[in-house]
Amino acid sequence: MPTLPSFPVLPGQAWSVHKRPSYSTRVASHVSGREARTPFYSYPLYEFELTFDALISNAAFPNLGSNSLQSLMGLYLQCQGQYGTFLYTDPTDNSASGQLFATGDGATTTFTVMRTLGGSTEPVSWVTAVSNIYLNGVVQTSGWALTPPNTLTFTTPPGFGAAIAGDFTFAFQCRFLDDQTDFENFTSGLWQVQSLKFRSVKP
Structure with missing residues (x-):
């Protein structure tokens, strides 16, 4: 892209x-x-x-x-x-820390990055950078890649029930x-x- x-x-x-x-x-x-x-x-x-x-x-x-x-x-x-x-x-709305955006099912490798604002969760328009990805709170230093605009792909499917979270910045397309x-x-x-x-x- x-x-x-x-x-x-x-x-x-x-x-x-x-x-x-x-x-x-x-x-x-x-x-x-x-x-x-x-x-x-x-x-x-x-x-x-x-x-x-x-x-x-x-x-x-x-x-x-x-x-x-x-x-x-x-x-x-x-x-x-x-x-x-x-x-x-947006200077007031461009980052998320420890954002939970998906749950593993043991088979899926591709996930859309989401963010929560108040009680509403929605896809991020365009992820500009990812500093950390977590599985069940553990930092994953490898085994994942970001594809624009907002897709995170794992080499190995996260396990069933694994909490997928991240620290990232984003922009609006x-x-x-x-x-x-x-x-x-x-x-x-x-x-x-x-x-x-x-x-x-x-x-």
């Missing part, structure tokens, strides 16, 4: 940041007031909205990073708007929500983006 470009970390990003988990549900209402609800998503998709107060196209303002405009606009152009995908590392985005040159040498929206996609 090809390596995806990463969303840049830029000093000119402003507050606030919006993160919207979303589902799709069909709701059929009856005249009695009862409802029949059918969920279409097993796991949520996430929509993000960011604002950038200051981007520069040169090195005139070192505190804003060099060529930050090119970094952000370049990613947008590389993705061709909504078409391509990229990896977004995303696409932009629009085929055009407004980059505003609001004063000499400085640009801004008042709203940049993108959403996660299912691998």
